[in-house]
Amino acid sequence: MSQTEIEQFLTEYYRQVTALNSEGWLQAFSEDALVYDPVGKPPLNVHQDADKFFEILSKFYEKLEITPNQIFSGGNRAAVQWTMNVLARNGRTATTEGIAIFEFNEAGKIQKLESYWDEAAMKAKLMG
Numbered sequence: 001m002s003q004t005e006i007e008q009f010l011t012e013y014y015r016q017v018t019a020l021n022s023e024g025w026l027q028a029f030s031e032d033a034l035v036y037d038p039v040g041k042p043p044l045n046v047h048q049d050a051d052k053f054f055e056i057l058s059k060f061y062e063k064l065e066i067t068p069n070q071i072f073s074g075g076n077r078a079a080v081q082w083t084m085n086v087l088a089r090n091g092r093t094a095t096t097e098g099i100a101i102f103e104f105n106e107a108g109k110i111q112k113l114e115s116y117w118d119e120a121a122m123k124a125k126l127m128g
Contacts, residue, residue, distance in 0.1 A: 003073055010102065012024075014080075020058055028109065029110045032111065033045075036114045038117050076105070077102060077103050078104075079102075082099070082100060083095065093126075
């Protein structure tokens with residue numbers, strides 16, 4: 001994939017996450033894809049766990065917006081520096097930043113995603 005194709009692909013990926021569209025999100029991944037979000041937690045098996053993952057997001061967040069600020073790519077990998085703004089169902093808001101590392105297979109699907117961010121600090125702001 002070219003730099004432009006990767007940027008378009010990842011922009012659409014984050015649009016699907018922001019829309020909490022599990023079907024659109026799933027289309028971006030290979031059948032054996034794993035997501036480490038954040039790194040340090042057990043991996044999410046995308047195709048087995050997608051419904052549960054989006055159900056949790058939908059129950060906790062009224063609004064979730066992730067903006068890719070910068071995208072860097074090379075070979076079959078890309079790094080994205082992003083900002084996430086959330087509104088929890090309890091009315092509290094939080095903003096956090098992170099970096100995601102994407103690894104693509106030969107078909108141009110995500111086979112591995114590693115996100116680096118402080119989930120505990122964000123949850124603490126929202127539970128306050």
